[in-house]
Amino acid sequence: MNRKARLEALSAFLKSRRMALSPEAAGLPAGGRRRTPGLRREEVAQLADVSATWYTWLEQGRDIRVSASVLDAVAKALRLNADERRYLAALALEGTAEGEELAPESRPQELSPALRLIADQLVSCPAVFSDRRCRIVGWNEAAAKVFLDFGIIPPDARNMIQLLFTRPELQRLAVNWDEFVRGYLAIFRSYYGQYADDDWYEGFIREMEAKHPRFGELWEESRVSTAPEVILEFRHAKAGRMQFQLTSLRVQGGQDLRCSIYTPAPDTGTDRKMARLMETGRSLASGGNGRQASDGEP
Template identity: 35%
Template sequence: MGDVRPPAIRRELGDFLRTRRERLAPEQVGLPATGRRRTPGLRREEVAVMAGVGVTWYTWLEQGRPINVSMQVLMAVGKALRLDDTEKWHLQRLAGLPLPPAEPSVHDPALVAAFQPVLDKLEPFPTCLQTPQFDLVAYNRAYRFLFTDMDMIPAEERNCAVQFFTDPDWRSRYVDGDIVATRMVAGMRAAVGTDLHTSAAAATVEKLRQRSDEFARLWSRHDILLQDYETKRLNSPLVGLLHLKFVSTYTSDTGHRMTVMTPANDATSQRLTTLTELAANAESGPR
């Protein structure tokens, strides 16, 4: 059976391999330095030899041609390119592993009704339900007022990545904005995976590429990140500096992720309680 993956996914696989190849210096893989090279990193023929595959076959793989790829050969390529476990997982998805179940509509009332009581019970911890593309599906009161009044943002613009890369005020809430930007894009690319050819994922990525040069640059790097457990520092407009751990879990039925922000120190814990009290006073009607 021939390769039935969409051309866009084959190109995505090729671009991913190219960026991984270009980041490796010959001495990193035990090859002798041969002076100045016209292109960065390893040559295609060097990767092919280390992986035990033909140079023409590997060239076609990077070029996104419709060729069959076995798991054994794919893992040999991954080993040659020094891919870590996360990158190998991403490579397997791009090569044609079964896709996750289709996601329900972002604005599905039944989905919101099912998750809203759970989110509300988690106060004072800011909690939200998002799609892999960072669209906000539902959130509790603490999250509503964490960055701004979320209810004041039009529903079609309630996307954390869009707000981060296009709204300076939202971006300024993150103390370490540059680090967050890099990890957010890597997380989106890993979450989207082979769904890039679907309308929802493609539309979000294209919107961000058009509206943010920074996002376009980071997206072209093909970095991926499955989980981000680092503590983030946020400047809340209501209570000041917060040190928060972002803990995410994926829901098996929808593919969405629920993110809970827990305090990393006692001061943050107290401020989250204050935030919830202030949010209750500021709230002016149902979500």
């Protein structure tokens, strides 16, 4: 991401967070009717104890000097969470050391034997491993049954963000597809800020915006989360309605990988449906081990 793109991303993020914060939530009187939702720039400046002109320039993406202490005051004024604070700092303070240490990966990585074993042990919990560009590098049999057999997709095309907008089986699966996508985009944005010097992100975002207008609309919401925990409802062609709790875990070690685990929500019957689904013909697909599916798509 070059300097211009970084400042544009900073501007869009600050504006979205300001408009999402009500005066009441910020500890200000509601006042009269407002033409636009959220706080005014002057109110953010007041809460952060900075000049209205300086904050306006910051939100406009102007190339101005920003200190960590003043940026922290802005983050507090906007009630940003920990993930949003890190994203803001990565954009405004020229990235992070962690992001600069790792060179961009041109090709997806592979799961280690230990991670493949862990994935296979999650018999009734779909699990998907992805890298910092949201490229799928591994999955278990349960994921192949619930989502699709990622093995039929060429490795270079296994980007989860892209698949959510191009694969009809994934679009039919989620009862609330928008919320499903928002979770992945929140993770993707956290990487976007962390690896701000990787120009791949900017190119990918521009390509997705050009091909998929809905991507652009959801991306402009500027949600950020390294580990969103949500309940998702799926409408599976064979198993019917199922609900899962999504837990996203960072894999520690030399590889910057993430494991997204979909645990059957309690008291929904999803665990029983998953057991029956896994019994109806054993798919041989297991992410990263090279085996092919015997029964096609779930």
